[in-house]
Amino acid sequence: MKSSIKKRLTGNFMIVILITVLILEFFLFNAVKKYYYKSIEEILSNQVSFSSQYFTRYFSSNLLEDLILDDVDVFWNQTSAQVQILDAEGNIMMDSIGAANSDEAVKTSDVMSALQGKMGTWIGNVEYDTEPVIAVSNPLIIDGEVIGVLRFISSLRETNIIIKNIYRMLIFVGIAVIAISGIVSLFLANTIVQPLKEITQVAEKMADGQLKVRSVKKYDDEIGKLSDTLNYMAEELIRKEQLKNDFISSISHELRTPLTSIKGWAITLKSGELKDKKLLMDGLDIIEKESDRLSNMVEDLLDFSRLLSGRITVEKDEINIAESIELISKQLNPKAEDKDIQFDVICEPNLPNIIADENRIKQVLINLLDNAIKFTQEGGMVTLKANATKDFLTIEVADNGPGISEEDLPYIKEKFYKGRNSKSTTGLGLSICDEIVKLHGGTMEIKSKLGEGTVVIVSLPLKGVKE
Secondary structure, eight states: OHHHHHHHHHHHHHHHHHHHHHHHHHHHHHHHHHHHHHHHHHHHHHHHHHHHHHHHHHSTTSOHHHHHHHSGGGGTTTOSSEEEEEETTSOEEEETTSOSOTTSOOOOHHHHHHHTTSOEEEEEOOTTOSSOEEEEEEEEEETTEEEEEEEEEEEOHHHHHHHHHHHHHHHHHHHHHHHHHHHHHHHHHHHHHHHHHHHHHHHHHHHTTOTTOOOOOOOSSHHHHHHHHHHHHHHHHHHHHHHHHHHHHHHHHHHHHHHHHHHHHHHHHHHTOOOOHHHHHHHHHHHHHHHHHHHHHHHHHHHHHHHHHTOOOOOOEEEOHHHHHHHHHHHHHHHHHHTTOEEEEEEOTTOOOEEEOHHHHHHHHHHHHHHHHHHSOTTOEEEEEEEEOSSEEEEEEEEOSSOOOTTTGGGTTSTTOOOTTOOOSSSOHHHHHHHHHHHTTOEEEEEEETTTEEEEEEEEETTOOOO
């Protein structure tokens, strides 16, 4: 995997660099060629323009044919280029090197422009030279009429040699740039691949059970964030593993205690040695209570199993929440009285009905109130409040018990978590309640301060959850 990523990164870098260098080389080649050709064109243009002006000023009264016979040298005194003189039809009257064909009229673009009274330039091939030539033509004008064309022609052989040398140099520089960029690309790829390799090695160790291993963060970027996430995952795995171990230890102990009591009393009852009826009833009462305790633990475990498998369901119907709260308060009031706890129920008048699973909502409220009573000291106070807003029904369970520490509060709704001073048997009650509330489209919020008590706020939508 490392090798393929490195190759892809280096390959992508090189593709970008190669395309960039090729584009730059293309523009540089054209710029160099254009610059040298333009320089020659300007030189020839100045020379042909000067010679044309000289003719107009001093020889305009002479016929062009007479000038060619007597003073033709005045046209090439200003240049080392090939000089041609053409008549008004484009036929060559004179060629300084005698290489041109005088039988045919010249139809090149520079000559055609000159015959129309404008200076023209042409680059192309001629029969008497293996290299391209550049030609600049200027009209010879007398009394506003074009009587001929003065044409300067220069071979591009030497210029092309210079241009080709520059091209070779640019190609060499381009190759050097690509080579250096390739080395830099390998280095840049390593800065990405090496941290990934180290993170992969750490992940493999974690997968092997070495959860105390940590990834060292080198860069504050996406890879650094991945390193932080991996370390956070390891910490969470350690914490959850500890929670699981604590849960197994706790549930084993919690199961052993009632089973021991039930077995002990069963053996005693089986022996038939009990003569005291009161003692017999006490034994049966203990067996009943311990059986209920076991049943509650098994029910929690079954609900937890359904949560994990996604099989926990709600059967919604319109329910009178006020009646449900009244029934629950009557059910738990004796338990509060046994601990001398003031249990107050404050419901807003005319609470609206909600769409919910009545048994599941009762399960949530009973669990929350049971926890509040269990954790509140004798003489304390537990309050259940219910009120409705426009869209939500809010149920609040508050106590003035010992509260929950800041360290425990973020994890109190997690599975198996029981906190430092918890009296829970499985650590699943709040987790199950939170899941049930979510299935109804609501939220469950827990607020608490150590030594000041705890408030649990359950919000349920009045219109229910759309299915």
